[in-house]
Amino acid sequence: MKLSIEISNYPLNEQYIPPIKDFIDRLTANPDVTTSCNTMSTQVFGDYDVVMTLLNQEMKASFERFGKMIFVVKFINADLAP
Helix, strand or coil, X not given: CEEEEEEEEEECCCCCHHHHHHHHHHHHCCCCCEEEECCCCEEXXXXXXXXXXXXXXXXXXXXXXXXXXXXXXXXXXXXXXX
């Protein structure tokens, strides 16, 4: 099954750009997904299990590295890659 997500990251500290950039860089480094970024969010497209495993891994890494932050995610079980 294919999955498309839209995710936004809101670090709860004054230095918010480095945690966002780090998270996006780690998502885009994965060759098994397609990503698309804009000023409001990042979209990730790929196989359901791959995308969910990647989200689990990278969100946890962000929490551990940068502390408190909010992630807002929308999911659709379809391939909406541009």
